[in-house]
Structure formats: structure tokens, C-alpha cells
Amino acid sequence: MSTHAEVKRVTVPQLQACKGQRKIVALTAHNVSTARIIDDYLDFVLIGDSTAMVAYGLPNTLSFTLEQTGQHTAAVVRGTQHACVVADMPFGSYQESVSQAFRSAAYLVGQGADAVKLEGGAVMAETVEYLVARGIPVLAHVGLMPQYVNTMGGYLAQGRTPEAAARILADARALEQAGAFGVVLEGVAEALGSEITEKISIPTIGIGASVACDGQILVTEDMLGLSGERVPKFVKRYADMESVMRQAVQRYADEVRAGKFPEAQHCFGVKRT
Secondary structure, eight states, X not given: OOOOOOOOOOOHHHHHTTTTTSOEEEEEOOSHXXXXXXXXXXXXXXXOTTHHHHTTOOSSSTTOOHHHHHHHHHXXXXXXXXXXXXXXXXXXXXXXXXXXXXXXXXXXXXXXXXXXXXXXXXXXXXXXXXXXHTTOOEEEEEESOGGGHHXXXXXXXXXXXXXXXXXXXXXXXXXXXXXXXXXXXXXXXXXXXXXXXXXXXSOEEEESSOTTSSEEXXXXXXHTTOSOSOOOTTOOXXXXXXXXXXXXXXXXXXXXXXXXXXXXXXXXXOOOO
16 A cells, blocks of 8 residues: 555635734746746645736736636646645636626636635625635735726725725725635735734735735746846845846857757767766
8 A cells, every 4th residue: 555645735724724823825826837846835826817927928917818727727736736726717707797707716616726816895795705605715805906907097006095995994804704715915005904914804915015914925927036127016036037047048058059968968879988
């Protein structure tokens, strides 16, 4: 009998239990290789609709499709064993009706997602409640919402006035009451991120919010230095992988042009002396 121990993924209830106990760590991924590398260090991995920008070079997230999300979700699931897998609901895949939202979410769960994430405030509470009641865990997302870029007038920090802060707090509370297991707070004033974290019972996941949040998430390409020169204010670059890759490719190109690669050890049917 095999002695190999089954590796169990982090579950949604385990994420919820982190509230007030320890910080939640999350990053994005959209392919097997990245997912495999980051898996051991995360509580959950998000197949973000940011894939539209970092993998496809699109100007925003709005044209990313449910089918594309599903394909990337399946890839990330194959590349991971530990982290809970959360898939973004793309723009237009859930706003029309609760029935549309369930079909879309069920499709992503069918690709291996453990939960889905959707953007929107109190207006999405009915949808969240509908999905949760039917067995689909939901991570909410308020504050700066990329799918609302046209109505927000750009990627602008939110909650900077008392009125705006009160509205975002009310949104978070409505989504909590609807059954969301957590809420992403993106691009909000630091004091508001701290206040929401204190006043709701579900974990808050910050991205440009506050260190007081119950966890943090970044786009992996941003924090590894693979997304170009311009990055959001809230991103800390932990590595300059673009330079590492450029140096490696330069060495490869130089060796090929100089006839130094491949060597005998890289060829078949050649005896090594």
C-alpha cells in the first residue's frame, strides 16, 4: 500500500477561521508553471481577470471571457495541490441575473475552482446569497473595482470622502450579510480598510488597502517585476525577474550564435569523453 500522504487543499471554512488569528496570503496565477511555484506559500490563489492585462496585453479586464477564465482555472488547478483556488467571475458573466451568475459560477467550479469572486457592492448581495445557498462560496470585492473602470472614470482610489467611505462600508456589510466568506478591499483609503476589517466578521483581503486587513493579495507579475515599468502605488516589487530573464536569454542567444550550444551532453547518440 502506498505511504504517500494525500495533500489537502486549504478550504473556505479554514480561510474564514483565519479572521483575527493569522494573516491570509494570496497571489494571482493563470498558468501551470507559476501556480506550481507559488502554491506552497499561499492560502489561496486567484485566477484574476487581471489575466486579460498581464497575459494578453489588453488595456483592461472587460473583454476577458468566461471560457478563457475556465481554461486558466483548469490550468492553475493542475499546477496546485495546497492553495484554495478562487476564480474571478468575468465582466458580463453574472450581472444580468442570479440564474446567469449560477450558470457561470457552476462552470468555473466544474473547472476545479473552490470558490468564485465577483465585484460589486450591495447591489450584488442578492446574487451572493443565491450562489452561497446553492453551494458556491463567494469572495466579494469592493472599493476600486476594475470592472467598473468606465463608471469610476479610471483606476482611482476610493473611499476618500466620508460619504464614499460610508458607502463602501455599507457595501461590505451587505455582502457579509449575504453570505460572502470574505471581501477584497482594493484601492481604498488606509483608514477605511482598517475600519471595515474591524467592523465585519469575515476576512478582508487587502490590495492597496491597509496592513490591518486580514490578508493581502497582489498580481504575481507585478510583485515579481514582470509587468513593465508602470505598477500601481500599492505594489511592492520583491524581485526583478524581467532582468533575470533578459540576462538568461542573452546568454542563450550569445552561445547559439557562437556555436557553443548545444554541447555534446545535450545531444543524442554522442559519446562523452
